[in-house]
Amino acid sequence: MAIVRSQCGQCGVGCGIRAITDTDRRVIIEGDRLHPANGGLLCDRGQALGDAAMTLEGRLLQPLVDGRPVGWDRAIAQVARRLTATLTRHGPGSIALHVGGGLLTEDYYAANKLMKGFFGSAHIHTPWRDGTGAAQRRAFGEDVMPAAYEDIDRAAMILLVGDGIMAHPVLLERVQAARQAGVRLVLLAGKGGAIEADLRLNVNPGSAASLLAGALLHGHDKGRYDADFLARRVVVPDGFWDGLRPGHDIWSIARATGLTPTAIRAFYEEWAATDRVVTLFGGDDRPDLAAAVINLHLASGRIGRPGATPFAMTGAANGMGARETGCVADSLAAHRDFAAEARASIARFWGARLLADGPGLEGEALLQAMRDGQVKALWSIGVDPAAEAWLGEARGLVPLAIRSTDRLAEQGDGWSVLLPSAAWVEKDGTLTGMDRLVSRQRRLFPLAGEARPDWWMLTKVAQAMGWSDAFHYERPADIYREHARLTAYGNAGERLLNLRRHAPISNPAYDELTPWRWGEVPFDGGHFPTPDGRARFA
Template sequence: MAIVRSQCGQCGVGCGIRAVTDTDRRVTVEGDPLHPANGGLLCDRGQALGDDAISLEGRLLRPLVDGRPTGWDRAIAQVARRLSTIMARHGPGSIALHIGGGLLTEDYYVANKLMKGFFGSAHIHAPWRDGSSAAHVRAFGEDVMPAAYEDIDRAATILLVGGGIMAQPVLLDRVKTAREAGARLVLLTDAGVAIEADLRLTLKPGSAARLLTGALLHGHDKDRHDAAFLAQSVAVPADFWERLRPGHDIWSIARATGLTPAVIRAFYDEWIATDRVVTLFAGSECADLAAAVINLHLASGRIGRPGATPFAITGAANGMGAREVGCVADSLAAHRDFAPDARASVARFWGARLLVEGPGLEGEALLRAMRDGQVRALWSIGADPAAEAWLGEARALVPLTVRSTDSLAEQGDGWSMLLPSATWVEKDGTLTGMDRLVSRQRRLFPLPGEARPDWWMLTKVAQAMGWGDAFHYERPADIYREHGRLTAYGNDGGRLLNLRRHAPISNPAYDELTPWRWGEVPFDGGHFPTPDGRARFA
């Protein structure tokens, strides 16, 4: 029997668990009372984490090449040879990656490095990502979540937009506890959401962004925004307010939302009068909503202070870790873009052989490139039920398809090669919760059969393709250290993502790593990671 402190990994909250395991792959799971994300709470999904851990029925436990079982040496050699052939014939950008949610940061790091630094491709389809990332970059200059869970506890008003929080019961419980302690809960929803609120405004579907943009204009017209904060910390175009005006008067907002003008004015006046507001909204909603929430917080100065912040709820487990390492189509690595100096810096650090020149394709655009013959190979990693239709079409469009999975059921799906991955309870590494809290995922059970971590198989393929000097990882701690060094490399304070303090971490210290949050209090004092230190309206 062993007691292991690890992570739930069922959603973006990043709850800690305390698992009691035995030698027969049985496990009892409870919330870790010492973990800051959940303080011992755990939802039904987390409590059921060990239900599928006992049986190995249906597991893929050996590599399959063209439908035939084989050993790892031959499988790795085949993947490397076929990918090398495609690169030689079709050049950079001929390989694409589908990346599921639920991988560890170390997996995402190696996948991104191999794709962008050595395959020369940024074609990364990640269906779990949401629109808040782009909104953060446009407004703040960097994809930084400004909120922490503790902000909910400190808020005077919690503005809850939509029902996305219903999928994350631990976070919802935190909101309920804050309300019981005196916070006012205001709910904006277009459907019946079963939450007790002090004020509930039922809107026409898709109109929340319009309502909040109207609040932005209302505060300006009433001269109730934080003028000092705006002058010092936000770059506002000279004609911004006039361009915003059409369609955002009270009467237009009333027609768009279905609310009466009196109700709208009362809501706007309450927002203006409340200093500490946390706005929780689903990052997967439309980009307009993310922009409206962020703009409203910027204009009123309700950001960079305890209990005052926009808070985009992310659904994917460790989606934040993927964004940190840049394992998406429109980011390079470590919160860098594709500007020439950023590319040069990353190329030097990685020793890249073929660094990608710009953002890649995803979604339907990537499928079109496959139809046109520009993309000839697809490597798919991680469970992603929402992408089954996309993957089914993509498989039929390219001659080489590699799938890293734990499921034997995918044997009949037409993949060129299947590589046996570890399940969540067999993974070892780190993940980042939606509020920048980095925690350790610790393996609960040994790897069965020939199942291996995703970072391991990516590393082995890179080594087989002749890049062993850049892919020398033997354990997750090696990757974590390199990720930390990259965030600090050439970073003179211009980027908030800086894990410098963990770059030299020892293997024992990594094993014992306790949860910690990077970024301190983002934007404290109204300083933003932009060239002039000022935010922009999204």
């Protein structure tokens, strides 16, 4: 018997687990009472990890090339040869990547480095991603989610928008516990749902953004905002308030939301009178909602303080890790953009052979590039039920379709190459929860059959393509250290994502890593990572 502290990995909350395992792949899963994300709580999906661990039925346990079982050496050689041929004949931008939401940060880092630094392509399809990251970059100057779970306990009021929290039962339980302790819970939602709240406003679908934009205007017109804070800490575009007026008077909001003017005014007054407000909203909601929430918190100064912050919920288990490493289509690694200075810095650090020169395609635009023959190869990594239809079309549009997966069912589905990935209980590395909390995922069981970690197969392919000097990783800790060094490279305080303290971490220290949060209290004192130190209204 062995006791392993690891991660649930079923959603963005990042709950810690305590697993009791034996040599027959039997396991007892319980919540880790020492983990700050869940404090011992665990939902049904986390507890079900034990059932998934016991069986190897349906697992892909050997590489398949053109439908035939082969060893790893031959599989790696085939993938390297075919990708090299694609890159040579069709140039940068001819290769695309699809990444699921269940990869570890080390996997995302290796994938992004290979794609952007050596294939010269930023075509990365991430269907689990929402628009919150882009909204935070526009407003704060960096994709930083400013909240911590502890803010829920410190708030005077929690504003819960929509029912997206139902996908995060442990987070919902924390909210309900805060309510029992005296925090007021206000819910903006439709007529369904079973969340208990002190005040429930049943708004029409898609109208919450209008309601909150109206609250922004109401506070301005009533003189409720700190004019000095706005002048010193927030850039308000010329004509912003006048441009916001059409459609955001009380009567227009009433028609849009289905609420009475009296209920709207009462809500606006309560918001204005409450100093510590945490606004929880789902990451899959409309982009205008993220902008409305962020603007409202910026205008009222309810940010950068304990118990006062916007809190964007994300569904992907390690979506934050993917964004930190830049494994998305519209940014480089370490929260860098595609500006010339950032590209030159990352190219030097990586020793990049062919760095992507701008944002890539994703979604329907990437499919169209495949239809037009511009993209000739696709490498898909990770389990991603939401992308099955997209992948079903994409793999038939490209001559070379590579899939890293733990599921045997995908054989015969048109993939040129199938590579056996580690299942979640076999993964080893780190992930970042939705509140910037970095935690260790520790392997509960040995790798089954010939399954390998995703970072390992990416590294082996890169080495086979002649880039061994840049891909010298032997263990996840090697990648974690490099990721930490890159966040600190050329970063003299311009970016909050700075893992400098872990750049020299030893292998034993990495193995024993306890949860820690980067960024301290983001935007403390109203300081933002923009050239002038001021935030921008989205």
